[in-house]
Amino acid sequence: MSLQQPVAFIASAAPAAPAASGSAPGAGPRPKLERAWLELREPPADGGQGPAGPRMGRIDFQFNPKELTLAKSAEWERKPSKGAATAGPAEFKGPGAARLSLEMFFDASAEQDDRVVTAVEKLLACCVATPETHQQKQGVPPWVILRWGGLTGFVGYVSQVQAKYTLFTPGGIPIRAVCQVTLEELSGPMPGQNPTSGALTARRVHRVVTGDTLALLAWREYGDATAWRYIAEANGIDDPMRLTPGTELLLPGAEELGG
Numbered sequence: 477m478s479l480q481q482p483v484a485f486i487a488s489a490a491p492a493a494p495a496a497s498g499s500a501p502g503a504g505p506r507p508k509l510e511r512a513w514l515e516l517r518e519p520p521a522d523g524g525q526g527p528a529g530p531r532m533g534r535i536d537f538q539f540n541p542k543e544l545t546l547a548k549s550a551e552w553e554r555k556p557s558k559g560a561a562t563a564g565p566a567e568f569k570g571p572g573a574a575r576l577s578l579e580m581f582f583d584a585s586a587e588q589d590d591r592v593v594t595a596v597e598k599l600l601a602c603c604v605a606t607p608e609t610h611q612q613k614q615g616v617p618p619w620v621i622l623r624w625g626g627l628t629g630f631v632g633y634v635s636q637v638q639a640k641y642t643l644f645t646p647g648g649i650p651i652r653a654v655c656q657v658t659l660e661e662l663s664g665p666m667p668g669q670n671p672t673s674g675a676l677t678a679r680r681v682h683r684v685v686t687g688d689t690l691a692l693l694a695w696r697e698y699g700d701a702t703a704w705r706y707i708a709e710a711n712g713i714d715d716p717m718r719l720t721p722g723t724e725l726l727l728p729g730a731e732e733l734g735g
Contacts, residue, residue, distance in 0.1 A: 510625035512537040515712075516602070517619040517631075519609055531712045532606075532618055535598050538582050540624070545577040574661040576622065576629055584651040585643060592641075592653050599655055602634035620659060626681045626726065628710070635660040684723045690716045697727050 513536045518529030549572035557564040580599070582592045605615035622629035636658040643652035682693060690704035690713070697703075708716050710726050719725075 509540075512540050512622065512624035514602075515621045515623050517621065518606060519616040519619050530714075533598075535580075535595065535602075537580060538595075541578045541580070543578075544622075546574065547577070548572060548574040574630060574632075575635075576632070576659040576661075578622075578657055578659075580655040580657055582653045582655070583643075588645050588649070588651055590649055592650050596637075596639045596650075596653055596655060599634065599637045599639070599657060603637060619662070622659065623726075628726065629659065630661045632659045632661045634658070680727045680729075682725050682727055684719045684721050684725060686721050688719055688721075690719070693725070693727065 513534050515534050516532040518532050520529065551569040551572055552566045553569050554566045555564045580595075582595045584590075584592045602618050602620060605617055609616040617633050619631055620634055621631055634657060636656075638656040640654050641650035641652065642654060644650055680697075690707050691701040693707060694703040695701040697707075704716060706728050707713070707725060710728050
């Protein structure tokens with residue numbers, strides 16, 4: 477018998493309210509509104525648990541989610557004790573995969589074009605095996621990572637998409653949709669992933685200036701210049717020698733670096 481102990485975490489995250497015109501003197505600048513997005517990565521061609529491949533693209537949130545629901549379970553097994561008045565001791569079998577549920581809202585009522593349909597089709601395609609893994613007879617869908625400013629989610633896959641079209645043009649083109657999306661953690665911690673596995677990790681954001689290199693940033697952040705590879709992986713950088721001033725880089729937490 478397997479017993480599940482669910483652990484749920486709900487984080488409300490309403491979009492930043494626009495600053496009122498004529499704000500009081502001395503008030504700070506209006507915070508920059510960071511848009512959430514799903515990063516799509518090519519899985520290993522053999523379908524294994526190796527490092528994620530190159531970026532396949534991204535799905536941008538038109539509006540930031542109002543809340544994120546993160547759930548993780550622990551699996552236990554209890555064996556019956558013959559002749560005992562109480563149940564036998566429970567034995568821990570390991571943690572279950574984390575699940576992240578969120579809502580994506582798309583609207584094209586002003587443009588009245590097919591951008592909503594295109595976005596929904598991209599989400600649905602995340603539940604289909606990539607052509608490369610299909611050719612290898614593995615059939616693995618894209619790996620995805622939730623990105624939102626300095627916040628990053630676990631490496632996982634889209635396990636469910638439920639799209640509801642709520643508004644149409646006179647010609648029948650959907651121009652508004654609400655999508656319920658569930659991401660499920662890949663089994664086992666991935667390289668560069670928080671060892672707590674399944675957590676949402678806050679990462680520091682660094683704006684590149686002239687003279688910056690990944691090795692220099694790694695030395696300043698972690699005291700180890702060779703850790704530049706983790707910064708490159710977190711930001712999808714293929715050429716570590718070319719950094720454009722003004723670019724914002726996510727710097728993984730020290731606890732995320734592989735041992």
